[in-house]
Amino acid sequence: MNPSTPAGSPAPLSGARFALGTLAVALATFMNVLDSSIANVAIPTISGNLGVSVDEGTWVITLFAAANAVSIPLTGWLTQRVGQVKLFVWAILLFVLSSWLCGMAPNLPVLLAARILQGAVAGPLVPLSQALLLGSFPKQKSSSALALWAMTATVGPIAGPALGGWITDSYSWSWIFYINIPVGLFAAGVTWVVYRDRETPAFKLPLDKVGLFSLIAWVASLQIMLDKGKDLDWFNSPVILALGVVAAISFAFFLIWELTEAKPIVDLRLFTQRNFLGGTIAISVAYAVFFGNLVILPQWIQGFLGYRSVDAGLVTAPLGIFSVILAPVLGKIMPRSDSRILATLAFLGFAGVFFMRSHYTTGVDPFTLVLPTLLQGIPTALFFTPLTAIILSGLPPEKIPAAAGLSNFARIFAGAAGTSLMSTGWNDRTILHHARLVEQANVNNPTFVDAVASLQTALNASPSKALAFFETSLNTQATMLGLNDIFWLSAVIFIVIIPLIWLTKPGKGAGAGAAGAGGH
Template sequence: MNSQTTPATPAPLTGIRFALGAFAVALATFMNVLDSSIANVAIPTLSGDLGVSVDDGTWVITMFSAANAVSIPLTGWLTQRVGQVKLFVAAILLFVITSAMCGIAPNLPVLLIARVLQGVAAGPLVPLSQALLLTTFPKNKSASALSLWAMTATVGPIAGPWLGGWITDSYSWSWIFYINVPVGLFTAAVVWALYRDRETPSRKLPIDTVGLISLVCWVGSLQIMLDKGKDLDWFNSPVICALAVFALLSFVFFLIWEFTEEKPIVDLRLFKGRNFLGGTVAISVAYAVFFANLVLLPQWIQEYLGYRAMDAGKVTAPLGIFAVILAPVMGKIMPKSDARILATLAFLGFAGVFFMRANYVPNLDAYTLVLPTLLQGIPMALFFVPLTAIILSGLPHDKIPAAAGLSNFVRIFAGAVGTSLLTTGWSDRTILHHARLIEQANAYNPIYTHGIAQVQSTLNVGASNALAFFESGLSAQAAMLGLNDISWLSAVLFIVIIPLIWITHPSKDAVAGAATAGGH
């Protein structure tokens, strides 16, 4: 909390209380991040068990992200209303309850309702975990506190896919949610025991109800439109048209209301600042592309390469290795470096990784799959902290809480939207490549006829089975070409948004601002 609401900063924890407190708070961050990635590899299995398509199963990820994005702007108001520690513990307990609801969900609608509630509960966890860590460490160790937070946040991509795959293959997808119950209860108990006497003051505050309702309306309708657009043939569907109109009108009303409201729930005036505008757009687009590909890759590996969920997790798990190794290094080099250079290097690194993936070929080996994922950890380490420093640099102290909340809202919602758009794009490109490939499959093409004959001879099967085998291979190749297109587009997007970084002018207080934001 800022100085207006906190009369005195609590003394740092020491000894065993310090170690246990830092571990518990970091564990809450880990639980939250883990839950956003652990479901990725389980989507094909989960969808099959619930009797829905994989595209519908992806709602499990996007609805969580959308709900999480909506709840983040409420964190500042709720913190002042009930207190930092009470809100953090309450959010953890609600996360535990909704995780159990996800596990016992009998069908997709019930699961989605539980995931929405889980996303709402997760909203305050990230900013409040940063805040509590900053009060746990001495003030001159703020960079170390944020490095610990960043390290635990990046362990999720390592553990999530592998753990999710192992649980799904060995037990049931329900257990990827049940695992949060003991972890959450332990974390809540430790945090309450150690931090309840360090509670921040609370006071009654009015809430921008109209702004909140309009925010929920346009975010919800836009997300549903994006997720159902492909199934309903986009704007040939009256439902999609109605959702689009409603989302647009709600968004326009939201903009007008928030710009004129004295105490808006989302302070859009922050976008008038060059650093905030450039940094927020850059980090949001980058996160959208990164997160969407993190969802698509395990699906492709399982559906078309025949990997088990656990094996798909092993392929994607190396993502966080370099990110964890380099996280402490970032804490040391950030104060001595230009954040714009570090962010540019991160975007170039991401572009290089996606260009590697844009050249996949049939029958690729595990090494070819793993290498780009492993290397992606390097730009991950250069990604969040420098851009956060850019976003918050030069802002008045009393504006930092609102700026941190708004930039996180835009980033997380962009992740949900990006997942929907790139999932649809992958499907469309796969269909296009399938149509182009099938054009060559005719009796006048000697390569095709020879291939069918060879399949019949090798597998000792009839013509119909040979055709089915051929169709399976053709579909897999079309999906690979579609994913290559998405990877190429992703690489280009990372290059295109680099100029956004260089319209900013980081000031000397950038790193301090990033640290201060953790307190809100």
């Protein structure tokens, strides 16, 4: 049964309508999550074309994610106000429009405004795609429905960098947004034809405006603070200090208001459920690390290994191989497995992959670069679905849409924040390693003097040119060491958050069934 509709909802789809409906919903999900990562490898090109720094270009990713996170909690209210199918179709069409505006953007402010709009209208797509898929499948096949959704949700961020790199190198970065137009129009048209007779009732409901505005205030101020902190020297800047104060006050007000409001925009009382609390924190922290690494890895590959955009994208593409292969297998084994064991295996796998990457060197060969990415597809396949099952298990059907919306909000905002924090951490560790290396580079160190002399001979260059070459090499090495620290810390974080999974209990009740978590 569709968890967003009342008892007596339409029977599951079958035949051609089932195939077309599933394809349309999957394409809409794919288009949405693809856009969360397709710009990753294009950031250096976009930044260069628009005349801004790479750090500023990264806002194209983080502001999309922040806007997306803010709009997700509105899904429940909008669904009841507009109707599930109409809302889903309108969200797709507005996503197409905002994608066109992104491609047409002549400068960074216009592009960022279009990306904020794009992220905002994309909010309902993820939770509604889950609801529509669960309603399309027979109840006993709910695990397969979630596995299919997880496959599209994980392949998007994986295919994004490869596709984005190819488009950027072969055509123009604008086309990474234009490709959404035909896909979106097809998905919207087919969804309307297949699902319009399965529309949910619409009601006039009050909107928690105070809760919404306070949510926007703390998310926006915190995200801008994280994005600008590195450039403005953090809390030595009055701007960052002011943003931090606004974020803290508005977040505190948001918590108090939502916990006392009769019909809150975000049902924070869900965090009193042990499974929801442990599962949401685990998936949010894990996604922050996962997505943050997915952003900074292509930047390093292009900026310091000299790979083209398309080649940097291809390095991340093998992540999708095991994800796609294992997704249907996971749908079959989940009903007979403990989701906590599967999620633990995923976290151990991620830790192993990032530990492998922490041993990269500036002379890393393509095979060593790609192998961890290929292996990362295994824990990626085990990542979303078991944790989603844990989060929703034990909840009554009427709570599932709100729970799915809130957990997706936490996950996506964590991804945006994680990207900013990882970029800052990488920069700080690079500066630290550069300072340590420079300590040894002085005329009183005979090793350094001999190295410069050898460079002069090898390059047939003047002392100043030899020193310049040495400085470039030193910067590259410091950057590599800083990135190794980030990889190592990522591995540790995945180990540390495993106990969160085991604070939860085996799922029972309607929520578990809806989430495909039955059989624990």
